[in-house]
Amino acid sequence: MQLSEEVRMLRDMVDDFGQKEVMDIGYAELEPKGEFPEEFVKKISDMGLMGISFPEEYGGMGMDTMATSVVGERLAFYWPSLQLIWSANVSLAGFPIMIYGNENQKQRFLPNLASGKILGCYALTEPDAGSDAANIKTTAEIKGQRDLWVLNGTKTFITNATNASVGIVFARIAGKRKSKRRHEGITAFLLSTEEPGLKRKQNTLAYPPEKITVRKIDKWGLRCSDFCEIILEDVHIAEGNVLGEVGGGFRIAMETLNNGRINIAAQAVGIARRALHEMKEYARSRKAFDKRLMDIDEKAKKIAWLETQVEAAWLMVLRASQAKDGGGDYRVEASQAKLFASRVAKETADFFSEFAGGVGYTLEYIAERIHQDARATLIYEGTSDIQELVIAKSFRD
Numbered sequence: 001m002q003l004s005e006e007v008r009m010l011r012d013m014v015d016d017f018g019q020k021e022v023m024d025i026g027y028a029e030l031e032p033k034g035e036f037p038e039e040f041v042k043k044i045s046d047m048g049l050m051g052i053s054f055p056e057e058y059g060g061m062g063m064d065t066m067a068t069s070v071v072g073e074r075l076a077f078y079w080p081s082l083q084l085i086w087s088a089n090v091s092l093a094g095f096p097i098m099i100y101g102n103e104n105q106k107q108r109f110l111p112n113l114a115s116g117k118i119l120g121c122y123a124l125t126e127p128d129a130g131s132d133a134a135n136i137k138t139t140a141e142i143k144g145q146r147d148l149w150v151l152n153g154t155k156t157f158i159t160n161a162t163n164a165s166v167g168i169v170f171a172r173i174a175g176k177r178k179s180k181r182r183h184e185g186i187t188a189f190l191l192s193t194e195e196p197g198l199k200r201k202q203n204t205l206a207y208p209p210e211k212i213t214v215r216k217i218d219k220w221g222l223r224c225s226d227f228c229e230i231i232l233e234d235v236h237i238a239e240g241n242v243l244g245e246v247g248g249g250f251r252i253a254m255e256t257l258n259n260g261r262i263n264i265a266a267q268a269v270g271i272a273r274r275a276l277h278e279m280k281e282y283a284r285s286r287k288a289f290d291k292r293l294m295d296i297d298e299k300a301k302k303i304a305w306l307e308t309q310v311e312a313a314w315l316m317v318l319r320a321s322q323a324k325d326g327g328g329d330y331r332v333e334a335s336q337a338k339l340f341a342s343r344v345a346k347e348t349a350d351f352f353s354e355f356a357g358g359v360g361y362t363l364e365y366i367a368e369r370i371h372q373d374a375r376a377t378l379i380y381e382g383t384s385d386i387q388e389l390v391i392a393k394s395f396r397d
C-alpha cells in the first residue's frame with residue numbers, strides 16, 4: 001500500500017509540526033492541565049487539516065481516507081487529545097454534513113468547519129443509550145409554528161461540545177418510540193449556535209423558552225479534549241436544519257460511526273507507536289544489573305513482538321481506508337481495524353507502564369499518560385464488544 005507523494009508530503013508536514021511545536025510543549029506541559037488547546041487547534045486549522053477530507057469547493061483539501069488516516073495517526077503520536085478534537089470535527093461533525101447535507105447546509109457549515117472558524121460535535125450517546133444507540137430518549141416534536149422542531153433530552157460523553165458552534169443531534173420523533181423497529185423515528189438535526197459552547201442568544205419570542213446546558217465531564221485521560229453532557233430543554237430547531245430525511249437519522253448515525261472507527265483505529269496506532277518510541281528511549285538509557293534494559297533479551301523480545309503487532313494494526317487501518325476509498329461496503333474492515341488497533345494500543349501502553357517500574361506509576365512520567373489515553377480507544381465509536389458483533393454479523397448472515 002504505497003502512499004502517494006502528496007500524502008507523504010502531508011505526513012512530513014505533520015511530523016515537522018509535531019516535533020517542533022507539540023511533542024515537548026502540548027502533550028508534555030498542557031495535557032496534565034486539561035485545558036482546551038485553542039492555540040494548537042488554530043495551528044492545525046491554518047495548516048488546512050480541519051477540512052482535509054472536505055471537497056475543495058467547500059474550503060477543504062479534497063483528500064481521501066488514506067490521507068486522513070495518515071494524518072490521524074501522526075497527530076495521535078504527538079498528542080492524542082489534539083487528534084481527538086480534530087477527528088470529532090472532521091469525521092463526526094463534518095462527514096455527515098458532507099454526505100447527507102443539502103447544498104444550503106453544506107455551504108453554511110463545511111467552509112467554517114474546514115477553516116476552523118467553528119468546531120462541530122456529534123451528539124448521539126445518552127445516559128441510557130451508549131452501545132444501544134436505538135434506545136435514545138431525546139424527543140423532537142412540532143409545537144406551534146409548523147417550521148420549528150422542539151427538542152428535549154440529555155446527551156452525554158460528547159467531544160468538543162464546550163467549544164462547538166454546530167452539533168449533529170439525534171432525537172426521536174415524538175410518538176415513534178414504541179414501534180417494533182427500535183430505531184424508527186430517529187432523526188438527525190443540525191443544532192447551530194451563535195457562540196462556541198452551543199450558546200445561543202436569548203430568543204425572547206421563543207415559546208416555550210429554550211435552554212441549552214453544556215457541562216464538562218472530568219476524566220482521567222485525553223484531558224485536553226472535553227467530554228460533555230448536553231441538556232436540551234425545549235430547544236428550537238428550524239425545519240431547514242433537519243439533516244437528511246425525517247426518520248432517517250439512525251442510518252446517518254451508523255454510517256458516521258463506521259467512518260469514525262477508521263480514525264480511532266489510526267489514533268490507537270499513533271498512541272501505540274508513541275508508547276514504543278518512549279519505551280525504546282527508556283530501555284536504552286536505563287540500566288539494571290549493569291545492563292541496559294534494551295540488552296536484556298526478554299525485554300527486547302517483548303518490544304519486538306509489540307512492534308510487530310502495531311505494524312499489523314497499521315496495515316489493517318490502511319486496508320480499511322482503501323476499502324472505504326473504493327466505494328464499497330467497508331463496515332467489517334473498519335470494525336476489524338478498530339478492534340485490533342485499540343487492543344494493541346492498550347497492550348502496548350500497559351506493558352510500557354509496567355516496563356518503566358515505579359516511575360511508570362507516577363503522573364510525572366509519560367507512561368501513565370499514554371496508558372490513560374490508550375484505554376479510551378476501546379470505548380468510543382463503539383466498544384470492542386460492538387466491533388465483534390459487527391464482524392460476527394458479516395458471517396452469520
